[in-house]
Every structure is written in structure tokens, then in C-alpha cells.
Amino acid sequence: MTYDNVYPFVYLAWLAGAACFVLGLHNMNSPATARNGNRLSAAGMTVAIGATAFLLIVQGVSPAAWAVIIVGFLIGGAAGLATARSVPMTAMPQLVSVFNAVGGGAAALVAIDDFLNHGSHGGANVSTTLFVVLGVVIGSVTFSGSLIASGKLQGLISGKPIVFPGSRLVTLAMGLIAVLGTLGLVFTATGTVVLDPLVANLVLLAIIGSALVFGVTMVLPIGGADMPVVISLLNAFTGTAAAMAGFAIDNPVLIIAGALVGASGGILTKLMADAMNRSILNIMIGGFGGGEHAAGAVAGGAGGSVRAIGADDAAIQLAYAQLVIIVPGYGLAVAQAQHACRELGELLEERGVTVEYAIHPVAGRMPGHMNVLLAEANVPYPMLKEMDEVNPDFDRADVALVVGANDVTNPAARRPGNPVSGMPILDVDHAKSIIVIKRSMGRGYAGIDNELYANPKTGMLFADAKEGLAQLTSAVKAL
Amino acid sequence: MTELTQLLFPITVFVLGILVGFEVISKVPATLHTPLMSGANSIHGIVIVGAMFIAASADNPVSYLLAFVAMVFGAANVVGGYVVTDRMLQMFRKKPVAAKAAADGAPGDPKARAGS
Numbered sequence: 232m233t234y235d236n237v238y239p240f241v242y243l244a245w246l247a248g249a250a251c252f253v254l255g256l257h258n259m260n261s262p263a264t265a266r267n268g269n270r271l272s273a274a275g276m277t278v279a280i281g282a283t284a285f286l287l288i289v290q291g292v293s294p295a296a297w298a299v300i301i302v303g304f305l306i307g308g309a310a311g312l313a314t315a316r317s318v319p320m321t322a323m324p325q326l327v328s329v330f331n332a333v334g335g336g337a338a339a340l341v342a343i344d345d346f347l348n349h350g351s352h353g354g355a356n357v358s359t360t361l362f363v364v365l366g367v368v369i370g371s372v373t374f375s376g377s378l379i380a381s382g383k384l385q386g387l388i389s390g391k392p393i394v395f396p397g398s399r400l401v402t403l404a405m406g407l408i409a410v411l412g413t414l415g416l417v418f419t420a421t422g423t424v425v426l427d428p429l430v431a432n433l434v435l436l437a438i439i440g441s442a443l444v445f446g447v448t449m450v451l452p453i454g455g456a457d458m459p460v461v462i463s464l465l466n467a468f469t470g471t472a473a474a475m476a477g478f479a480i481d482n483p484v485l486i487i488a489g490a491l492v493g494a495s496g497g498i499l500t501k502l503m504a505d506a507m508n509r510s511i512l513n514i515m516i517g518g519f520g521g522g523e524h525a526a527g528a529v530a531g532g533a534g535g536s537v538r539a540i541g542a543d544d545a546a547i548q549l550a551y552a553q554l555v556i557i558v559p560g561y562g563l564a565v566a567q568a569q570h571a572c573r574e575l576g577e578l579l580e581e582r583g584v585t586v587e588y589a590i591h592p593v594a595g596r597m598p599g600h601m602n603v604l605l606a607e608a609n610v611p612y613p614m615l616k617e618m619d620e621v622n623p624d625f626d627r628a629d630v631a632l633v634v635g636a637n638d639v640t641n642p643a644a645r646r647p648g649n650p651v652s653g654m655p656i657l658d659v660d661h662a663k664s665i666i667v668i669k670r671s672m673g674r675g676y677a678g679i680d681n682e683l684y685a686n687p688k689t690g691m692l693f694a695d696a697k698e699g700l701a702q703l704t705s706a707v708k709a710l
Numbered sequence: 711m712t713e714l715t716q717l718l719f720p721i722t723v724f725v726l727g728i729l730v731g732f733e734v735i736s737k738v739p740a741t742l743h744t745p746l747m748s749g750a751n752s753i754h755g756i757v758i759v760g761a762m763f764i765a766a767s768a769d770n771p772v773s774y775l776l777a778f779v780a781m782v783f784g785a786a787n788v789v790g791g792y793v794v795t796d797r798m799l800q801m802f803r804k805k806p807v808a809a810k811a812a813a814d815g816a817p818g819d820p821k822a823r824a825g826s
Contacts, residue, residue, distance in 0.1 A: 245759075252753050253730055259746050260737040266799040269749050273792040276756065280788075283759045292766045299765045299774055303781025304758075310782075311790025318794065326794060327748050330787050334754045337783035341760035344776045348767065358717045466747055473754045474727075478720055480760050486720055487727040488756040494731025495750040499743060592740055599743025606801040613804060617740045 237289045244282030245484035251275025252488055256495070262612045279484050320607045321564050324462055324597040325384040331465045332377035338472035339370025339439070345479045346416075346435055359479065360420040364413045366475030367435065368442045373468040375446030380461050383450070384596060390455030398448055405445040412438035449515065455596075457514045459503045462597050464511070467496025499598050506592035506618075508644075508654040537672065540690030542699070545666045546706030548690075549575075552629035554585045556621065558657055559601055560594050562635020562669075566696035569608035572634060575704045576610065582707070588614055589621040589631075589657050591639040622658045631662035633683075635696045637675030643682050650679055665689040668699035745798045752791025758784030 251271050258268025287300075318326050342363045349359075382388040412434050418424040419431060426434070453461050474489025504511050549555055557576060563569060576586045588610065594601040602615050616624070625631060633640055640659040644651040659665060665688050674680060683689055692699050738746050761780035768774045 248756075253734060256731070256734045256738075256746075256749070256753075259742055259749060260734075260739070262739075262742060262799075262802040263804070265742055265745060265802065266796065269745070269752075269792065269795045269799055272749060272753060273796075276752070276788055276792070279756060279759060280762075283762050287762060287766050290766065295774065296765045296768055296777075299768070299778045300762055300781055303761070303765075303778045304785040307782035307785025307787075308789040311786035311788070312793055314786075315790040315794035315797065320798070323744060323748070323794075323798070326790075327744075327751055330748070330751045330755075330791050333783035334751065334757060334787045337757045337761055337780040337787065338754075340776045340780040340783070341757060341764055344764040344768075344773055344780075347772065347776075358714060463747070466750060469754050470750070473757045474724055476757055476760045478717075478724075480763055481720070482759060482763075483720070483723055485756055485760060486723050488753050490724050490727025491731040491734075492750045492754045494728045495735045495746065498732065498735050499747060502740075502743075590740070597744055598747060599740055599745070602741040603744045603798050603801070606798070606803070609801075609803070611805050612741055612802045615741055 232289050234286070234290050237286060241282045241286040242483070245279050245482070248275040248279030248282070249484045249487040251278070252491055256491060320604055321567070322385070323603060324458060324595075324600060325381045327597060328377045328381035328384060328462055328465065331462070331469045332374050332381065335370045335373025335377060335465075335469040335472050337370075338469070338476040339367050339374060341476045342366030342370060342472075342479050343435070343439070345476075347432065357417055357420045361413075361417050362475050362478035364416050364435070364438065366472055366479055367439060368409050368413060369468055369475060370472035371439050371442035372446040372449070373465055373472055375443040376450045376461075376468075377446075377465045379447050379450040380458065380465060383455060384458060388451075392454045393451040398452060402445060402448040405441040405448065408441035409438050409445060412441070453514065456593075457507070457509075458596050459593050459598050459600075460500055460507070460511065460514050463496050463499035463503055464515075465496075467493050467500060470494075470496055503593060503598055506655060508652075537684050538687070538690055540666065540692055542692060542694075542702035542706045545690060545692055546703050546710060548630050548664055548666065549579060549584070549632065549703065550582055550707050550710050552579075552584050554587070554624070554628045555579055555630045555632060556587045556589050556624060556628045556659075556662065558589045558591075558631060558633045558636050558640060558659055559605065560591075560634065560636025560639065561596065561601075562637075563696050564595060564601070564604050564635070566635065568634065568695075568697035568700055569604045569610075571697050571700035571704065573605070573608040573610050575700050575707070576614075578704055578707055586614065587616050587621060587624060589616055589618070589625075589659075591618055591636065591657055592655075594636060594639065618655060618657060625658040625661040628662040629664060631659045631665045633659060633665065633667040633669075634700065635668070637669075637681055638679075640683050641675070641679070641681045642686075643679065659683060660686055660688070663688070666692060668692045668694055668696055668703075670695055741802075745795050745802075748791060748795045748798065752788055752795060755784055755788030755791055758788055760784075 252275050255268040255272030258264040346363050383390050419426045470489045470492025474486050477485025579586050590601050638651055639656055641651050642660050643649050644654045644656045761784045765777035768777050
């Protein structure tokens with residue numbers, strides 16, 4: 232067996248792996264088939280990695296290289312496995328961000344190595360150099376940007392937009408250095424510019440440095456509430472970086488896989504931005520998302536009078552309703568109240584009440600986060616309704632129970648001229664009666680009062696999400 | 711000119727890959743967006759194949775170091791990504807496990823998640 236004999240078969244195995252990725256993603260279109268889809272995708276990955284290992288065996292690789300491959304795999308795999316098994320579902324956004332970081336980082340490293348071995352000597356061709364350097368840039372931006380995003384989500388870095396004087400200028404300057412450096416290296420490859428290999432390597436170093444700083448200054452000014460968009464965007468970047476690495480080492484499975492992930496991240500970015508009624512550019516430049524307004528929020532500040540309601544009264548409304556729609560928001564996740572929520576929901580169902588969960592696209596800290604939290608709490612997925620599906624149901628709902636959601640229920644979004652204008656919302660105010668569990672009258676991320684609370688149909692149950700749900704549950708049991 | 715021509719094929723693959731991605735992923739319901747993203751995350755762990763190649767061609771300490779770090783990153787990405795996605799997806803059920811299964815007479819999941 233020679234390398235040339237084996238290569239076509241290895242190539243076909245890569246293709247098979249890529250096909251498994253596509254079919255696996257296809258199976259994600261329903262919760263019933265999604266788990267098998269993920270396994271199919273994992274099988275494709277195993278085939279692709281196995282085929283590569285086989286190719287390297289045939290090719291003959293030094294023991295040192297095998298040591299690097301095997302030890303690296305074991306260390307990384309063990310770290311990934313341990314984290315994946317232990318991470319709480321509330322921390323999924325951070326974890327996905329970390330995976331974005333390492334994926335982008337690995338792509339950048341592959342591209343850097345390719346440049347050091349081929350590109351810096353001026354012998355490489357133009358197009359390869361372009362993709363290699365693009366891989367370095369995008370991979371590095373993703374690496375540092377994702378780490379910052381993850382730090383913000385974990386609370387290691389303030390979730391508020393961090394802007395220091397001249398920060399936009401720094402971002403701009405870093406972007407410029409990266410672009411100019413890239414052009415310089417590409418022109419070197421054409422022979423228009425002649426660079427000493429050492430100088431070329433230094434230029435690459437400057438590009439890496441500026442891309443890393445760019446990633447940091449790009450994510451720092453973005454507020455916590457905009458994280459679903461940022462994570463999606465960085466996911467798209469990582470995919471693109473992997474595809475660029477694929478161009479660099481001329482490997483089809485990297486290109487296909489990278490393209491798929493790029494498309495997925497792109498779609499989710501668009502969906503999230505639409506759900507917040509903001510353009511991606513507007514989010515990247517920074518703006519609300521938890522700025523000065525939210526910091527000044529204090530109890531009792533809402534316009535109009537607000538009616539407080541006791542747990543017993545609320546329980547009576549819930550227990551004798553026909554249709555109750557529960558509207559969970561991030562406050563529910565923060566309070567770890569998903570299990571208490573499910574308990575109340577099941578209790579009501581046992582009493583013959585129909586219970587639905589209305590999930591806004593940006594509920595939680597990443598796309599679909601709330602669904603995962605409720606699934607973890609054993610809520611069957613057919614009860615989880617998307618916004619468009621559930622909105623007509625509010626008209627016939629007897630009670631809408633809002634737990635830890637704020638801006639996505641604010642009817643002010645239907646009028647122009649305020650920070651939430653035009654944002655698609657859940658039509659909670661169409662329900663016959665509304666119960667809001669909330670600790671205080673504090674404002675949401677948009678920093679404005681929620682008109683829903685002043686609605687005569689609304690009763691406010693002032694409590695922590697978990698405690699409030701527990702009160703309701705025991706009150707319903709006592710009936 | 712030839713080098714540009716060589717690039718046409720990979721570019722074609724890239725563009726078609728993006729289109730297939732759009733087609734397949736736009737059908738994924740919002741309920742599954744987190745597992746989708748986490749699953750897509752594991753897929754970009756495919757850069758581990760690139761890491762293996764640079765390890766194989768390494769002939770100096772810098773290359774070995776780059777390859778090693780890339781291997782660690784890639785492996786964490788692949789293994790962690792698939793495992794955590796699987797963990798999430800097994801939680802998505804049509805019916806509540808313990809309480810309802812008996813009442814409905816449906817074959818319940820025997821390893822019903824204890825506690826909650």
C-alpha cells in the first residue's frame with residue numbers, strides 16, 4: 232500500500248464523513264430524530280478522523296508526531312468529556328462559547344503552521360496565501376472574542392457593555408493592521424513585494440496580535456442581553472475559519488464542514504437579530520443591551536398603578552382556568568426555577584387545566600436556551616410553543632403566568648418611539664388575566680418600564696421565581 | 711492562471727456547502743436551536759484533521775508545539791461537543807417520564823431521571 236493508492240479511498244471516507252454531517256443536521260429538524268442525527272454526525276467525525284489516521288500510518292510518520300497526535304487527543308478529549316458531562320444546562324452558552332474559541336483557535340494554529348512552512352518563503356501561490364492568512368485572522372478573532380463572550384456569560388467579566396475612551400478607535404486600528412498585513416503577505420506571494428522570510432513571519436505575528444485584540448475589543452462593548460447574537464456570530468466565524476484552514480491544507484471535509492457551520496451560525500445570527508428587531512451592525516457597535524439605564528432601575532418606578540396579588544388568589548385563578556400559558560424568561564433560569572415551574576405545570580394538568588409554555592426566540596442567553604432548560608426539567612417538548620404558534624392562543628388563555636420574562640412581554644413594543652419598538656413580543660396582554668412573578672419593579676435590559684405591569688388585568692406576585700412558583704404550587708395543592 | 715484554476719474546485723465545494731447548510735438548517739425548529747448550535751460546534755471540530763496533518767509534517771519545535779495545541783483544542787471541541795449535545799437531546803421527550811407514563815399506559819423510559 233502506498234500513499235497514492237490509499238489517498239483516493241481516504242478522500243472518499245472524508246466525503247462520507249461530510250455526508251454524515253449533512254444528514255445529521257437534517258435529522259435535527261425534529262426532536263424525535265435529533266439524537267440519532269447527532270450520533271450520525273459523530274460517526275461521520277469518527278470515520279473522517281480514522282481515515283486520516285490510516286493515511287498517516289501508510290505515509291509513515293515519525294514517533295514524535297504520533298506522540299503529539301495521541302497525547303494531544305487524549306488530553307483534549309478528556310478535558311472535553313469531563314466538561315461536557317458536568318456542565319449545568321444554565322451554563323450551556325458559556326460552554327458553546329468555549330468550544331467556539333478552541334475550534335477557532337485550532338483553525339488559526341493550523342493556518343499559522345501552514346504559513347510558516349510554505350507561505351513565508353514567498354514560494355506559495357497567491358490564492359493559498361490569501362486563504363491561509365484569512366484563516367489566521369478569522370480564527371484569532373474568534374478565539375479571543377469567544378473567550379471574552381464566555382467570560383461575560385460566566386460572570387467573570389461584567390455583562391454590561393464595557394467601553395473605554397478610544398475603544399472603537401483601537402478596534403478600527405486593529406482591523407486596519409490585520410487587513411494591511413494580509414494584503415502585504417498576499418502581494419509578497421505574487422512577487423510584487425519582496426519580503427525576507429523573517430520579516431514575513433513578523434508581519435504574520437502582527438496580524439495575529441491585532442486580530443486577537445480586535446476580538447477582545449469587538450465583544451467587550453456588547454451587553455449581556457445581546458449575547459444570543461454574539462454567540463451565533465462567533466459560531467459562524469469559527470465555521471468560516473475551519474473552511475479557510477481547509478483551503479490551506481486542501482482538504483474537502485474541512486471545507487464542507489466549515490461551510491455548514493458557517494451557514495448555521497449565519498442563520499441563527501439573523502434569526503436572533505430579527506427577534507430583537509435590531510440590525511447586526513447595530514448590535515456590534517453596541518447600544519442598549521444592559522447599559523446605564525438598567526443600572527438605575529429601582530423598585531416602584533413604573534408609571535400607572537400596579538396591583539399586587541397574593542399566592543392564594545393567584546392559585547385560584549390558575550386552578551380554575553381552562554388554558555394557562557406560562558411565559559418563562561431568563562429570570563427563571565437564573566433562579567434555577569425550571570423544576571419548580573414544571574411541578575406547578577404538572578399539578579395544573581392533573582386538575583384538567585391545559586398548560587402551554589410560550590417561548591420567545593431570545594429567552595435565555597443563546598438561541599433555544601429556554602427549551603433546553605425546560606426539557607431538562609422534564610417538560611415534554613410538544614408543550615413548548617414558539618412565538619408565532621402561541622400568540623393566537625393568548626386570546627383564549629384564561630391566565631398568562633409570566634415568570635422572569637420582561638421586555639419580550641412589553642406592549643410598548645407595538646408603538647414606535649421607545650427602545651423596544653418593533654421588537655416581536657408575546658401577546659401576553661391578550662390573556663383574560665395575567666400573573667407576573669417578579670422580585671421587584673426593576674426594569675429589563677431595555678431599561679424601560681413594562682406597561683404590562685400597569686394593566687388592570689395584571690396581578691403582580693412579588694417573589695423570587697423559584698419561591699413564587701413554590702408558593703403557587705402549595706396554594707393550588709391546598710385548594 | 712493555473713493556480714486560480716486549481717482553486718475553483720474548492721470554492722465550488724464551499725459555496726455548495728453553504729447552500730446545503732442554509733437549506734438543511736432553516737428547517738430546524740427554534741426548540742432545537744441550542745442543540746443545533748452545539749452540534750454544529752462539534753462539526754467544526756473537524757479542524758482536528760488539519761491538526762493531525764501539521765503534526766505529521768512537523769520538523770521543528772514550533773510546528774510540534776502548534777500541532778500539539780491544535781490537537782488538544784480540536785479534540786476538546788469534538789469530544790465535548792458531541793457528548794454535551796447528546797446529553798441535551800436525550801432530555802427532549804414527548805411525554806413526561808415518571809408521572810404520565812403509568813397513567814397513559816405508555817411504555818415509560820425505564821431509567822426515568824430521578825429527582826428533579
